[in-house]
Amino acid sequence: SQKIEQNSEALNIQEGKTATLTCNYTNYSPAYLQWYRQDPGRGPVFLLLIRENEKEKRKERLKVTFDTTLKQSLFHITASQPADSATYLCALDLNTDKLIFGTGTRLQVFP
Amino acid sequence: DARVTQTPRHKVTEMGQEVTMRCQPILGHNTVFWYRQTMMQGLELLAYFRNRAPLDDSGMPKDRFSAEMPDATLATLKIQPSEPRDSAVYFCASGLGSRGTQPQHFGDGTRLSIL
Numbered sequence: 001s002q003k004i005e006q007n008s009e010a011l012n013i014q015e016g017k018t019a020t021l022t023c024n025y026t027n028y029s030p031a032y033l034q035w036y037r038q039d040p041g042r043g044p045v046f047l048l049l050i051r052e053n054e055k056e057k058r059k060e061r062l063k064v065t066f067d068t069t070l071k072q073s074l075f076h077i078t079a080s081q082p083a084d085s086a087t088y089l090c091a092l093d094l095n096t097d098k099l100i101f102g103t104g105t106r107l108q109v110f111p
Numbered sequence: 112d113a114r115v116t117q118t119p120r121h122k123v124t125e126m127g128q129e130v131t132m133r134c135q136p137i138l139g140h141n142t143v144f145w146y147r148q149t150m151m152q153g154l155e156l157l158a159y160f161r162n163r164a165p166l167d168d169s170g171m172p173k174d175r176f177s178a179e180m181p182d183a184t185l186a187t188l189k190i191q192p193s194e195p196r197d198s199a200v201y202f203c204a205s206g207l208g209s210r211g212t213q214p215q216h217f218g219d220g221t222r223l224s225i226l
Contacts, residue, residue, distance in 0.1 A: 032211035043115070043202050043217030044154070089154065093211020097142050097161065103153035 002028040004102035006090060012108045019080045021105045023073040023090035030092035033066055033073050038087045038104065047088075048075075080109045113137045117203050117218035125226050129191040132221045134203030135184055142208040143186045144215060145171075145178055148200045157201075160186065161208055193225045 005024045013019050023033070031052050036044035050057045050066045050073070057064045063076040077084050087106045091099040116135040124130060136143050144159040158168035163180040171178065175194070180186045190197055200222050204215040 030211070034211070034214065041219070043204070043219050044215075046214030046216070049212070049214065095210065096167075097206070097208045097210060098144075098156055098159065098167065099211060099215065100156075101154040 002026070002092065002094070002100050004090060004092060004100060006088075006102040007105045008103065010106040010108055012110065013080060015081060015109055015111050017080055019077040019084065019107055019109070021075040021088050021107065023075065023102055025071050025092055028092065028094075029068065029071075031095070032093040033064075034091045034093075034099065035062075035064055035073075035075050036089045036091060036101075038089060044089055044101075077107075080107075082109045082111055085109050113216075115203055115205050115216050115218035117201075117221055119221055120219065121222045121224075123224045123226065124193060126194055127192045128225075129189065130193050130197075130223060130225075132188045132201050132203075132223070134186040134188075134205075134218060136186060136203070136205030137216055138184070140205035140207055140216070142206045143180060144204040144206070145186070145188050146202040146204065146217075148202060148220070154202070157188070193223075195225045198223055198225050 003026045034049045035047045038044040048064045050064045061078045065074045087104040089104040091101045118133045142161045145157040148154045157170045158178040177189045200220040202220045204217045206215045207213040
């Protein structure tokens with residue numbers, strides 16, 4: 001079955017640095033990959049979508065890469081701020097309307 | 112901004128009781144999803160609907176869970192009878208379908224505790 005792996009350990013970085021989160025997947029070749037942000041006590045919020053034929057996608061301070069050979073997506077936040085502290089989830093499409101989500105990586109940005 | 116609304120936000124009840132969770136999807140969205148989130152399993156899809164028709168409920172324990180969409184503005188998830196292992200946060204999400212090309216919009220969840 002499809003499997004998604006995200007770093008279960010929290011990522012702690014200093015304000016102003018670039019945060020890089022990893023999403024690895026196996027047993028599948030998704031056509032689309034999405035990233036969401038989740039704050040404590042709230043539902044996930046969509047951030048970015050990248051297609052399999054796109055190597056990179058940017059939105060303001062966010063950048064996502066999609067390497068279908070490595071079966072990996074990297075999510076970067078440049079010039080990180082304490083307000084970026086949250087859990088970040090990656091999700092893959094399952095050739096339907098359904099998505100399968102990773103368990104998320106918690107990011108903590110310290111001033 | 113349009114939002115998905117879920118009620119109740121919190122529910123504490125005893126084992127064996129019926130639990131009903133409600134969701135109002137964003138107007139115009141044609142797909143509705145129910146997820147369960149736990150620390151151990153993360154976010155798991157329970158069921159989803161397109162144009163109010165159930166398309167997949169393979170993630171749900173069928174003997175105790177049921178999901179319905181009585182109309183386009185209301186989706187319900189029921190557990191009867193509830194068990195302590197059902198304790199989790201239940202999220203509803205809505206979207207425009209189209210196979211992963213569209214984002215899903217989540218509500219803020221129902222935090223369920225079964226004693």
